[in-house]
Amino acid sequence: MKLPAPAKLNLFLQITGRRPDGYHALQSMFCVLDWGDTISLECRDDGAIVRVGALPGVDPEQDLAVRAARLLQTESGCRLGADIGIEKRIPMGGGMGGGSSDAATVLHGLNVLWNLHWSSERLATLGLQLGADVPFFIGGTHAWAEGAGEVLTPVELPQKVFLLARPDSHADTGQLFADKGLTRDSEPVKISDFIEGRVHGNAFEPVLRRRDSAVERMFALLSAVGTPRLTGTGSVVFVEFSDWDSAELALQALPPGVNAWLAASADRAPLLAALTEYN
Numbered sequence: 001m002k003l004p005a006p007a008k009l010n011l012f013l014q015i016t017g018r019r020p021d022g023y024h025a026l027q028s029m030f031c032v033l034d035w036g037d038t039i040s041l042e043c044r045d046d047g048a049i050v051r052v053g054a055l056p057g058v059d060p061e062q063d064l065a066v067r068a069a070r071l072l073q074t075e076s077g078c079r080l081g082a083d084i085g086i087e088k089r090i091p092m093g094g095g096m097g098g099g100s101s102d103a104a105t106v107l108h109g110l111n112v113l114w115n116l117h118w119s120s121e122r123l124a125t126l127g128l129q130l131g132a133d134v135p136f137f138i139g140g141t142h143a144w145a146e147g148a149g150e151v152l153t154p155v156e157l158p159q160k161v162f163l164l165a166r167p168d169s170h171a172d173t174g175q176l177f178a179d180k181g182l183t184r185d186s187e188p189v190k191i192s193d194f195i196e197g198r199v200h201g202n203a204f205e206p207v208l209r210r211r212d213s214a215v216e217r218m219f220a221l222l223s224a225v226g227t228p229r230l231t232g233t234g235s236v237v238f239v240e241f242s243d244w245d246s247a248e249l250a251l252q253a254l255p256p257g258v259n260a261w262l263a264a265s266a267d268r269a270p271l272l273a274a275l276t277e278y279n
């Protein structure tokens with residue numbers, strides 16, 4: 001079985017408070033991209049969960065894809081195992097949700113391969129144990145997120161093309177949430193405030209630009225072609241375009257050596273569409 005694990009962008013992100021468990025309450029517009037990792041899954045009769053192939057920097061025991069498979073196996077009592085392959089494209093620690101998306105794709109895929117018939121809601125509840133973004137990737141569509149990111153309202157968004165650029169840095173999500181300069185008391189807004197263009201921005205942007213000179217330099221560089229924004233807790237920076245041609249022109253205008261590429265928003269949920277082939 002070969003399935004997409006799409007990347008995401010946060011088109012808007014603000015923090016409205018802190019919950020008793022220390023997690024932050026946020027509001028964010030999550031956009032699914034038509035681009036990301038590819039996961040291959042093969043059923044094993046011996047019950048072992050094996051990551052096939054190397055993923056530099058991620059020990060198999062720490063890999064969210066492997067942990068997702070183990071969690072589902074334990075919670076479902078399934079005796080089958082799986083070989084898991086990951087074709088990695090999503091930059092790690094970029095705020096594009098790669099690890100969470102890999103985990104969500106494994107949960108959906110093994111649900112089919114192991115004949116478990118779990119609902120998406122049940123997979124999302126399980127996935128939340130692995131990371132705040134996993135329920136969004138289980139849902140598979142663009143969504144407005146609240147709570148710690150797991151209270152989701154699916155939304156339709158106009159098709160866009162994004163120029164994405166990766167500064168030479170790795171943002172630590174936990175450290176950024178702990179930064180004293182982070183604005184944590186924004187007034188809650190409605191989905192319509194975002195859709196109608198009344199709110200924009202990302203609470204982590206000023207924090208990361210101050211902490212990380214490579215991110216600050218990338219903002220300066222991309223300002224020449226549009227309005228750069230940060231996704232998640234960074235460090236990937238993106239500029240939005242309404243069509244592929246203008247995005248391509250902007251990409252060509254960047255100086256050589258910048259780690260930049262293009263990706264479009266998904267017009268339908270890539271993972272859910274691929275799963276229909278196997279159901």
Ligand SMILES: C[C@@](CO)(OP(=O)(O)O)[C@H](O)COP(=O)(O)OP(=O)(O)OC[C@H]1O[C@@H](n2ccc(N)nc2=O)[C@H](O)[C@@H]1O
Binds near residue numbers: 023024130174231
């Ligand atoms: C803020 C977002 C927006 O997409 O950033 P990115 O990770 O994508 O950059 C995510 O929701 C992040 O989700 P994820 O990266 O899965 O975070 P987790 O592993 O669940 O949490 C890492 C750490 O961040 C802090 N954390 C995370 C989410 C949240 N709503 N409040 C928090 O305070 C906690 O200290 C937690 O221990």
Ligand SMILES: Nc1ncnc2c1ncn2[C@@H]1O[C@H](COP(=O)(O)OP(=O)(O)O)[C@@H](O)[C@H]1O
Binds near residue numbers: 057065094103235
């Ligand atoms: N399958 C995986 N893919 C990517 N990162 C993973 C994976 N499993 C565990 N990780 C760990 O999660 C960290 C965050 O990676 P990722 O999810 O790509 O970024 P972000 O949370 O910034 O969107 C990585 O630095 C890595 O140590």
